[in-house]
Amino acid sequence: MTTTTRRRRPSRRAALYATLIIGAAMSVFPYWLIVSTALKPRGELFEAAPWAPPSSPTLENLGALLSSDFAQSILNTLIFVTVLTVGQLIFTTLAAYAFARLDFRGRNALFWLYLATLMVPNVVTLIPLFLIMRELDLVNSWYGLVAPYVFGTPYGIFLMRQFFRSIPREIEEAARVDGAGHLTILWRIILPLSRPILATLAIVTVISSWNNFLWPLIITSSADTRVITVAIAALRSEIGIDYTRMMAGSLLTLLPMLLVFVFFQRYIVRSVALTGLK
Structure with missing residues (x-):
């Protein structure tokens, strides 16, 4: 050297x-x-540099939000996230099992056609989805808010299918010899072995649902169904923007996601790794 x-x-x-x-x-x-x-x-805020620490920190902004309609938006978001997560786990698991284990004509073609919808930007489907919800009289309702996501997503089904295909078929065949059907195999064999990927899917769904903004903004218009991301945008008034109040809302939105990442980061990393499984 x-x-x-x-x-x-x-x-x-x-x-x-x-x-x-x-x-x-x-x-x-x-x-x-x-x-x-x-x-x-x-x-x-405007007396010093924006990045300078507060000379006299106060929780007044947070308290003002929690005593207003913003608290209802937090509760709405928790309900929204819970419903979507439970729905994703149930329907995604059923669809992924069908694509991974059931043999039917056109299975692979149907799966890859469905997966191809990942190539379509979400903004392209917003107007058709809104028109459908309007015809069904679901605008500004909980049903319209959760309907496009509660029955599964291409990403979630792909993630679960890839994991199901990695489970040896010999285990399933042994259960069939004992007379087990598809639901028994799924409930007693596949799901216990799939706890890590189920946790991964749940975490990914929680994060994406919590941060969802565009669809709730379009489909809801009242405080009864307003989620936290839309509530932050609604803090803008005709007079101007109250930056301290808006940043307080952003802080309340950020804290739960930071806690999720700190405690469940290995599942988030696992979701990225498992997506590349053959």
Whole structure:
């Protein structure tokens, strides 16, 4: 190893660490801005730099939101997320088992046709979905809010199907010899072996449902069905934007997702890894 190469290594390492530190700072800065702004009194926001910490932190903004209709939006979001998660687990499991284990004509073609809908942006289907809900008189209702997602998604079915196909068929064949049917095999054999992927699907569904904004914005119009993401957008008034109140709402939205990530990050990483299974 030459002297020149030895000198280059520390400089490259220093440049790498500097790049990583800058990237980490850029990633953390928006979250710091949310927390800092949410804890500032209204008059202090424009008196100093936006990124400066609050001189006198206050929970007034959070308390004002929790004592308003925003608290109802949090409850609505919890109901929305729970219904979608339970529905996804039930219907996605049934569909994935059919695609993975049942033999019927056109199974693979139907599966790949259904999976191809992942290539279609969600915004393309928003207007047709809204027209369907309007004809069914489901606009501004809980049924219209959850209907497009509660019966499963292509991503969830693909994720579960790939895992089901990795379970040895010998286990299923042994159960058939004992007289077990499809529902018995699914309930007593497949599902106990699929607890990790079920947890992964639940976590992914919770995160995506909690952050869903565009469809709830279009299909709902009253506080009774308004979710938290739409409630944050509704904090804008005709006079202007109350940034401290809006950042307080963002903080209330962010905290549950941070807790989910901290406690269930291995399942989130697993969902990315399992998507590549053959």
